[in-house]
Amino acid sequence: MNCCGPTRRTLLAAMGFAALLPALDVGRAAAQPNPLLTTDLEVVTITDTSVVLTWTTLTPDAAGNPVPALADTEVLLADGRVFTQAHYDATPTPYHFVEVNGLEPGRTYRFEARSRGIRATPALNLITGAPGTPESCGEFTTLTPPPGRLLHTIALANDVHFGEEVSGVIINGLPPGFRQDMPPYPQAMLSALLSDLPTRGVEKLLLAGDLTAEAAPDQVRGVRAALDGWGHEYLVTRGNHDRPHVGEDYRGCPSIDDHHDCWGESFLPRQQLTENRLGELRIIGLDTSELDGSGGSIDRPQLAHLSELLRADPDRPTLVFGHHPVTTESGLTNTGGPAFVLNGPDGAALQAMYTSAPGVFLQHSGHTHRNRRTRPDAACAVEFLEVAAVKEYPGGYSLLRLYEGGYMVNFYKMSAEQARRWSATTRGEYLGLYPEYTLGTCADRNHTVERDLSGLA
Template identity: 55%
Template sequence: MDCCSPSRRQALLWAGVAAAPLAFAAAEPGAAAAAMPKDALLVTDAEVVTVTDSSVVITWFTGSATQTDRYGAPAPVPADTELLLGEPGNPGSTRTVYHDTAPTAFHHAEVHGLDPGRTYAFTARSAGQDAQQSTLQFPGTGGSSDAPGVFTTLQPPPGRYLFTLALSNDLHMGEQTAGIITGNWPPAFQQDPGLPPYPEVMLEALLDDLRKPDRGAEVLLVAGDLTSEAKPGDVARVRQLLDGWGTLGTDYFVARGNHDRPHVGADYAACTPIPYATDHHDCWGDVFPYPRQTLSVHQVGGLRIVGLDTTTLDAAGGTLDDGQLADLAAELRRDKDRPTLLFGHHPVTYESAVTTAAGPAFDLDQTKARQLEALYHRTPGVFLHHSGHTHRNKRTFMEESQSVEFLEVAATKEYPGGCSLVRVFTGGYQVNFYKTRADLARQWSQRTRGEYYGIWPHYTLGTIADRNHTVVRDLSGLTALRPR
């Protein structure tokens, strides 16, 4: 059974907004950029992905204007990677700050040492050509600083740095085809023969990045859909990879997503049946010891982390059982002022529901969502709720209150492919989304930009303000974590 087949309305919604794909003549992959005339080389898809108080990450792609890959997209053409920064309105101030001559078609330029709160003009360049922006973002809550050719660094949170959390979701271990809504529609994408499965490529790239000093995550939260359909081998494999990074319940924490729900059928018969629906077997729960519709509570440096199970038994949309809501209310009442971060698979807010492409029923049941928000209103320590499911970066708030940030984080397993880091200080926190950097991960992310007839980036990347922002808040009761 596929829990996530869309309704006719949802399928028509995607069809109605899908842009026609660009037409290219089929051909073999092109030669290196240096051997191509300028009008045969595309330098495109420039994105200001990450903006911190002192750094920026900009990505782009170089491809052939005349030759295509097997999906009809521009064939990759390797070239150099150059980034120039300067003062807006002063072209003479622009200087090269990053230049990697190693040829690649999937460009990733990261520069540190920038000034906080400063606006920079930028030019991303390969083979002497400026990269063009191809993704349109609509302003979200709090506005957006998106503008072609410029970005503004954030102000750092006040106080002393404490620790970094990584927020991720939608790993989909075991998935073999990306971008399908129903049946064989729309055209979808697969990994190239001979390469590792893309969910493993993307998760391994993420975990490797998080170990590096410039990311430095001490704790990882995975908000659901760890697997494609909770088959025993896939659950075991994702647990194996995560255990290679850290210890469950200490270094990393998980919540169940709709794809991780108990299933029916022969593939699941050896797993534990659930007592209230004995034809459903819980293979995910056999590996990750969290019964369905129960919460988990953890402490990290004084921060209370609560994992919620928002899954239904046989549907894509989410809910919270009365028992889990009662348990959560009791937990929050015990220490109302303790800094608290919650995570669960389904988005909560009304704004999220009405802007979700698959419709409001895809998110948390709105009656339960309002009850959850009421709990947060009564709990001053709650400041952040992390979810996945929509595969997009989006920041929303409760109606008439910005006391709690609700943060949807884009999927790890496909474009834009990464996670959000929350750097916690005594006087607040900073959120930044990062794409994964491994070569195969960048290649797969570029391929899956083409999902849903090419509209996927416009929906999933989010505005700069959605995925990069600083929040001032008193978190002085928290303590630093020891290095891993």
């Protein structure tokens, strides 16, 4: 299974596939009246006891363009030769989401996802359609959980962009973006996230930045009200979109030089870390935002504060979260390049601290809108995990389940109907190439790490 991001060659191949897709849809439309295309199959989540599959059903309109089509939802599973029905729902929908529970850890299952009896297939994207993926093989293997008891469940999320109105635009209206055809999509996706989490036993939600589109006063107030009204524990850190801004719209907020910090007024002062506890687990939030621009940095006082905390208790199990990814690999593989992540000197300083603090085991980042694990540059046993955005495809969050003998990471899409519809719409961002970059490999999304976390018990 491919563990790396899309190369230039795979991107070019995917562009070719994307260009062929309309022609393939038209050809199928001509072959039979009102045919059903069951596509975009994704094996999103694989835990030790469950699997989540999603797909979309389409049919050609009068012009031959594929449009959403209502259909039933069925999944068959086999751990031997014979398939049995594991799920069936006659409720018609174009946006199919199935979670099958009660599976056995470490076991391989064959599967078929169907609508109207037609087997779902992956889209013409390499991330799901390449040989060796669960979608192309028609089989998956459940994870084996770490040893010991389950101790805590934490949700990792980021990039809500509350107040945004167009998704998928980079600059000057290009590439063509997607406007909401629903209640404002950042609000709808955040609502879907907050509705999902209590059903999964989440004790605390960590939001690693970009809570707002541009930190305008109404955006900050809106996202704060939504989070406070949720009624469960959450922690936040600032992203580049949440940075202090200039302009008349911001003048009522506290000033920093010629900028005004509306986000800081409602949440946290700029470049200030936070330290919290969940039982014996230490959770440190870093503000990696700069006063201007999209890149990341950590001011000297914040670095010194972090160093002091880690030196005082280096072996305590510690989870760090901040908006900007840290590693050289992340800088070289994201679409914005090295300047888009935490700057090199600060990233090196951070990782050097981790080499002397063996209790740090994972750093959660957002910003790139993708699911990705990258290698550290220093000799530190820390997982550097990027989690895809809440606000657009694939539209979800990761669960971090902590056991006495390690942890399990699983990415979930939100299950609400509006979230499924918007995720299916925005998977077409960047001329249909967005899944290649953002979904991540099955192993990026779902994995187990054995590590001594018995100190949390």
